[in-house]
Structures are given as structure tokens and as C-alpha cells.
Amino acid sequence: MLNVExxxxxxxxxxxxxxxxxxxSVEVLVKGYKGKSCLEAMKIFEQVVGEMKSxxxxxxxxxxxxxxxxxxxxxx
Numbered sequence: 001m002l003n004v005e006x007x008x009x010x011x012x013x014x015x016x017x018x019x020x021x022x023x024x025s026v027e028v029l030v031k032g033y034k035g036k037s038c039l040e041a042m043k044i045f046e047q048v049v050g051e052m053k054s055x056x057x058x059x060x061x062x063x064x065x066x067x068x069x070x071x072x073x074x075x076x
Contacts, residue, residue, distance in 0.1 A: 016041075026050075031058075035065030 017029040026049045030038045038061060046052055 014041075016045075018045075025053075031060070034060055034063040036061065037065055 013032050015029075015031040017031070019027040019029075021027070026045075028042065028045050028049075030041055033041060042052065042055075
């Protein structure tokens with residue numbers, strides 16, 4: 001059995017703050033990704049909410065890249 005504290009050290013915390021405005025526009029703030037790996041996460045949101053109209057980078061974007069893998073399962 002894997003210790004939860006061990007998992008916290010292995011897996012960095014990822015956060016997505018999603019705001020839907022009255023006009024229907026969607027703003028997604030991605031936290032916890034280093035370097036350009038956040039762009040891969042944003043591709044998933046683009047599939048759901050549509051094309052990205054603008055982008056602002058945080059200080060994390062300019063840190064060294066990290067390896068990120070996604071697995072998406074569709075359940076019926």
C-alpha cells in the first residue's frame with residue numbers, strides 16, 4: 001500500500017480554476033505545471049469549451065519544463 005504522504009511528494013499539486021462569465025466566456029487558470037507543460041493541459045480544456053482566444057503566462061510558465069502525461073477515459 002502506498003503512503004499518501006509519499007504520493008504528495010511524488011505527484012505535484014495541480015489546480016484548475018474555471019470561471020464562466022455571464023456572456024458565456026470561459027477563463028481557465030492552470031496552476032502547478034512547470035514550463036510549457038501547462039499548454040498540454042489546456043488542450044484538454046480547448047476540446048471541451050472551444051478555441052482559446054487569449055493566453056497569459058504565469059511565472060511557472062518560465063520555469064524548466066517537466067514531463068506530463070495524460071490519460072483520458074470516456075465512460076458510458
